[in-house]
Amino acid sequence: xxxxxxxxxxxxxxxxxxxxxxxxxxxxxxxxxxxxxxxxxxxxxxxxxxxxxxxxxxxxxxxxxxxxxxxxxxxxxxxxxxxxxxxxxxxxxxxxxxxxxxxxxxxxxxxxxxxxxxxxxxxxxxxxxxxxxxxxxxxxxxxxxxxxxxxxxxxxxxxxxxxxxxxxxxxxxxxxxxxxxxxxxxxxxxxxxxxxxxxxxxxxxxxxx
Amino acid sequence: xxxxxxxxxxxxxxxxxxxxxxxxxxxxxxxxxxxxxxxxxxxxxxxxxxxxxxxxxxxxxxxxxxxxxxxxxxxxxxxxxxxxxxxxxxxxxxxxxxxxxxxxxxxxxxxxxxxxxxxxxxxxxxxxxxxxxxxxxxxxxxxxxxxxxxxxxxxxxxxxxxxxxxxxxxxxxxxxxxxxxxxxxxxxxxxxxxxxxxxxxxxxxxxxxxxxxxxxxxxxxxxxxxxxxxxxxxxxxxxxxxxxxxxxxxxxxxxxxxxxxxxxxxxxxxxxxxxxxxxxxxxxxxxxxxxxxxxxxxxxxxxxxxxxxxxxxxxxxxxxxxxxxxxxxxxxxxxxxxxxxxxxxxxxxxxxxxxxxxxxxxxxxxxxxxxxxxxxxxxxxxxxxxxxxxxxxxxxxxxxxxxxxxxxxxxxxxxxxxxxxxxxxxxxxxxxxxxxxxxxxxxxxxxxxxxxxxxxxxxxxxxxxxxxxxxxx
Numbered sequence: 231x232x233x234x235x236x237x238x239x240x241x242x243x244x245x246x247x248x249x250x251x252x253x254x255x256x257x258x259x260x261x262x263x264x265x266x267x268x269x270x271x272x273x274x275x276x277x278x279x280x281x282x283x284x285x286x287x288x289x290x291x292x293x294x295x296x297x298x299x300x301x302x303x304x305x306x307x308x309x310x311x312x313x314x315x316x317x318x319x320x321x322x323x324x325x326x327x328x329x330x331x332x333x334x335x336x337x338x339x340x341x342x343x344x345x346x347x348x349x350x351x352x353x354x355x356x357x358x359x360x361x362x363x364x365x366x367x368x369x370x371x372x373x374x375x376x377x378x379x380x381x382x383x384x385x386x387x388x389x390x391x392x393x394x395x396x397x398x399x400x401x402x403x404x405x406x407x408x409x410x411x412x413x414x415x416x417x418x419x420x421x422x423x424x425x426x427x428x429x430x431x432x433x434x435x436x437x438x439x
Numbered sequence: 440x441x442x443x444x445x446x447x448x449x450x451x452x453x454x455x456x457x458x459x460x461x462x463x464x465x466x467x468x469x470x471x472x473x474x475x476x477x478x479x480x481x482x483x484x485x486x487x488x489x490x491x492x493x494x495x496x497x498x499x500x501x502x503x504x505x506x507x508x509x510x511x512x513x514x515x516x517x518x519x520x521x522x523x524x525x526x527x528x529x530x531x532x533x534x535x536x537x538x539x540x541x542x543x544x545x546x547x548x549x550x551x552x553x554x555x556x557x558x559x560x561x562x563x564x565x566x567x568x569x570x571x572x573x574x575x576x577x578x579x580x581x582x583x584x585x586x587x588x589x590x591x592x593x594x595x596x597x598x599x600x601x602x603x604x605x606x607x608x609x610x611x612x613x614x615x616x617x618x619x620x621x622x623x624x625x626x627x628x629x630x631x632x633x634x635x636x637x638x639x640x641x642x643x644x645x646x647x648x649x650x651x652x653x654x655x656x657x658x659x660x661x662x663x664x665x666x667x668x669x670x671x672x673x674x675x676x677x678x679x680x681x682x683x684x685x686x687x688x689x690x691x692x693x694x695x696x697x698x699x700x701x702x703x704x705x706x707x708x709x710x711x712x713x714x715x716x717x718x719x720x721x722x723x724x725x726x727x728x729x730x731x732x733x734x735x736x737x738x739x740x741x742x743x744x745x746x747x748x749x750x751x752x753x754x755x756x757x758x759x760x761x762x763x764x765x766x767x768x769x770x771x772x773x774x775x776x777x778x779x780x781x782x783x784x785x786x787x788x789x790x791x792x793x794x795x796x797x798x799x800x801x802x803x804x805x806x807x808x809x810x811x812x813x814x815x816x817x818x819x820x821x822x823x824x825x826x827x828x829x830x831x832x833x834x835x836x837x838x839x840x841x842x843x844x845x846x847x848x849x850x851x852x853x854x855x856x857x858x859x860x861x862x863x864x865x866x867x868x869x870x871x872x873x874x875x876x877x878x879x880x881x882x883x884x885x886x887x888x889x890x891x892x893x894x895x896x897x898x899x900x901x902x903x904x905x906x907x908x909x910x911x912x
Contacts, residue, residue, distance in 0.1 A: 378592060
């Protein structure tokens, strides 16, 4: 079951890197939230109840429900539904993503250690790579935000790889997630959405003087 | 005492936010400065003591806390002046966030655990972004967005570094991530994991230290934030970034990756100088010019750490003096804006005639920041170059001197233009008259910097030597 959820999570990453619709982005982020919940629930059998409740709240309530709802709200507000300016066509994105997957497998095997779960490390590295790829290859700020949320999921995955012995680290990682996401989504929905209607990263260049 | 400090800071910050009366806020800020001062004295008298498990009052933190407290007094004063001819609408948010920022930096200076440092660094992002967006303009929004986005990404990367550290530490039976525990067992850890952890921590916290490769965050923030805040971000927060990286460096200095870390520091330092020199030559905005100068100085600090030996001493001395000079220059650009209503170098001029005290600050500040005698920075940079020579890093030395020549040229031409040249935009209008007393803090700070060129007080020397005592000679 655990392997199935992990593979499913990797598949959502591949889909994320090639999709061009904002609503699909939001749905995939929600699915990732549920998958992370499943993985954490099955993996962290030794953590105490309070920690488990904290993790469930973060993955299901925050990652799978609240964040996607905010994303939908942003989409409806800015009325941009599709990636219309992308540095890379979908085919090349897919190619890079597959390369990233292989790179992550090689790197995780190089870093193999008896205290670390190699599968989680592979997926965490792949998630990090995908997040960075989305930020680099897209021009819309909305896509950058999605890239950041994916990086946050990578951090969560890393916490699972490392945090069985130090549950405090998972909790702090979760706090980072909530803190940064709320801050970024908050400023996006309240400020940038109303001032930069086109939401292109290219337009944010007035500071280069 | 740490607990009482934070309770006081929280109450005062909330009071500044909710009691919306300017006179009351001024009293609140004065009380906060008193609390800050008392806390600094308490730490100086309780050296080596640990409080609330996560805070240890060591020499490294104490040095930077003393300079932070000094500049905080000036930051608060210049903040009041900044609002004297502006709408008071944002006055309360500004001061509430300012208390939060100073308190977060203060705590992070003494945090003895990797995760505690990380949490407090994160708190500086939250409070700092409120202050950067303070003007509510489109450019302020852009700077705030970039600051939050890049800092959050940087902090996430630093967290990955911490996770890598934890991965290797749990294997060695360590259940906490205090710097002391890490340094005890790091020599037995997997070097590859340590390298990854260090690299992630360096890249992540370079957002705060304004060091290559994540330097852009600080540059934009310094440009857009109100000048007193620019003075705080480019000094107190830069020092925080340095401490966060330096503590990890000290903890890992007993391992086989020590030489590798030094090489990384030198590479990062040289790249910082290259970027600073390139951009300094084309910059047209006074605050941005000062921000790139911070990049230059942090680049020199990184080189000094990488070289080691006397370089460690020089690095800390450079940061202490840079704090005093750079904050003075930021405060001065703020005053210049109040008088000339512009930050653009091309549009400003004749400042020496319009406001002689301010013009003098710019001139002395230029001499100090360019490390020309009698600036104390001359001593620090001389020691860095000496360590480069004694360690045989001739190429780094020549390249650094070459790049510094460009930076000094660029800064000199711009500051001299602002101080003496005929302004392009305005004629003989009646400018706002500022009393020279408003520039007193800058003169005090610059005097200290000059004084240190001739005499370094024993307590400063002792504190710096204690800070680097754990490093290989």
